[in-house]
Amino acid sequence: MTQSLQPSSESFDPTEFRKALGTFATGVTIITARAADGTPIGLTANSFNSVSLDPPLVLWSLANNAMSFDAFRNALHWAVHVLGSDQEDLSGRFARRGEDKFSGLDTDEGEGGVPLLRGCAARFQCRTATQYQGGDHLIFIGEVLRFDRDEAAPLVFHGGKYAHATRRDPPDIKPRSAHLAGSFGEDFLGYLLGRSHFRFFAQIRPFLDHEGLDDMEFYVLSTLTLKPLLTEGQIAEGLAGVLDANRQRALDGLVERGFARRTAADGFELTDGGREAAIRLIAAAKAVESQVLERLGTGDAVILKTTLNRLLGVVDESAADVLWQSGEGERKG
Ligand SMILES: Cc1cc2nc3c(=O)[nH]c(=O)nc-3n(C[C@H](O)[C@H](O)[C@H](O)COP(=O)(O)O)c2cc1C
Numbered sequence: 001m002t003q004s005l006q007p008s009s010e011s012f013d014p015t016e017f018r019k020a021l022g023t024f025a026t027g028v029t030i031i032t033a034r035a036a037d038g039t040p041i042g043l044t045a046n047s048f049n050s051v052s053l054d055p056p057l058v059l060w061s062l063a064n065n066a067m068s069f070d071a072f073r074n075a076l077h078w079a080v081h082v083l084g085s086d087q088e089d090l091s092g093r094f095a096r097r098g099e100d101k102f103s104g105l106d107t108d109e110g111e112g113g114v115p116l117l118r119g120c121a122a123r124f125q126c127r128t129a130t131q132y133q134g135g136d137h138l139i140f141i142g143e144v145l146r147f148d149r150d151e152a153a154p155l156v157f158h159g160g161k162y163a164h165a166t167r168r169d170p171p172d173i174k175p176r177s178a179h180l181a182g183s184f185g186e187d188f189l190g191y192l193l194g195r196s197h198f199r200f201f202a203q204i205r206p207f208l209d210h211e212g213l214d215d216m217e218f219y220v221l222s223t224l225t226l227k228p229l230l231t232e233g234q235i236a237e238g239l240a241g242v243l244d245a246n247r248q249r250a251l252d253g254l255v256e257r258g259f260a261r262r263t264a265a266d267g268f269e270l271t272d273g274g275r276e277a278a279i280r281l282i283a284a285a286k287a288v289e290s291q292v293l294e295r296l297g298t299g300d301a302v303i304l305k306t307t308l309n310r311l312l313g314v315v316d317e318s319a320a321d322v323l324w325q326s327g328e329g330e331r332k333g
Pocket residue numbers: 028042043044045046047048060061062063065066067068069091094095096097098099157
């Protein structure tokens with residue numbers, strides 16, 4: 001069954017060659033199979049590609065030095081899992097040599113007993129049709145016996161790094177440009193961020209009104225959920241640059257209304273009533289978020305959040321890391 005493809009005799013700088021190949025953006029897959037002794041095997045591979053629609057054929061290639069090489073070469077069946085944008089950790093796990101990659105994972109059983117992973121963008125269950133020796137890799141061509149797919153956004157690999165794919169704007173959505181030369185224009189970052197924030201927040205405000213809170217009181221209340229006890233300085237740090245002039249008034253307002261109280265240790269904490277109101281508001285805000293992100297599409301939602309986090313890192317180096325990172329542990333303690 002195995003045929004041989006002769007490599008070119010020309011030699012390249014291997015690093016440059018890798019870099020040049022890396023300019024080709026691909027999806028990321030995990031290929032699984034079962035070794036002759038029944039052990040599940042699998043590895044991350046981006047060499048996957050479609051070959052033929054009729055008959056349905058796909059291909060991928062496996063390094064000759066992979067620990068799973070013999071098992072894959074002898075396997076009659078294997079499955080290709082196209083990973084979704086939220087499966088980077090799984091990709092990392094299956095790219096580590098020889099580990100027990102399946103430990104703790106829920107799997108289904110596919111054709112020929114092949115372990116099938118869950119939560120992927122698509123799965124192709126295949127039977128080996130042909131193998132070609134291609135230099136330092138073995139190329140597998142498989143006949144697709146079954147497949148299934150989900151609407152998940154794909155994980156992308158480009159230039160040796162994971163990436164997300166985003167759709168290009170449809171032609172009818174063009175950035176609106178200003179009439180006056182020298183004016184800000186509607187593709188000004190501040191306009192896009194500001195308007196998005198105000199329009200998004202307008203959908204949450206009715207829930208704040210219901211609790212009798214204004215925007216700043218909500219921000220302070222949310223900040224107080226991050227840790228059991230916060231000093232005034234920490235609250236100021238957490239909300240630095242957000243309606244600074246209104247902070248003290250908002251804090252006093254929350255205390256007056258019985259949502260927060262001053263503690264002996266010169267800090268502030270939520271009362272039971274404050275915590276319950278915060279939980280109600282966070283649930284309502286999350287529901288608004290889900291609706292908005294659903295309309296945007298999963299892939300673009302992930303990209304938007306990733307990019308905004310990176311933007312925050314650029315414009316807000318002092319971002320209140322201390323508050324966000326250690327809160328969970330302290331609450332448990
Ligand atoms: C994004 C990505 C794509 C990869 N593509 C392939 C591939 O197509 N073929 C391959 O043999 N190894 C590929 N690898 C490397 C293997 O996943 C890695 O060597 C793995 O440890 C092999 O498993 P094993 O040695 O336990 O069999 C890739 C790794 C990453 C992170």
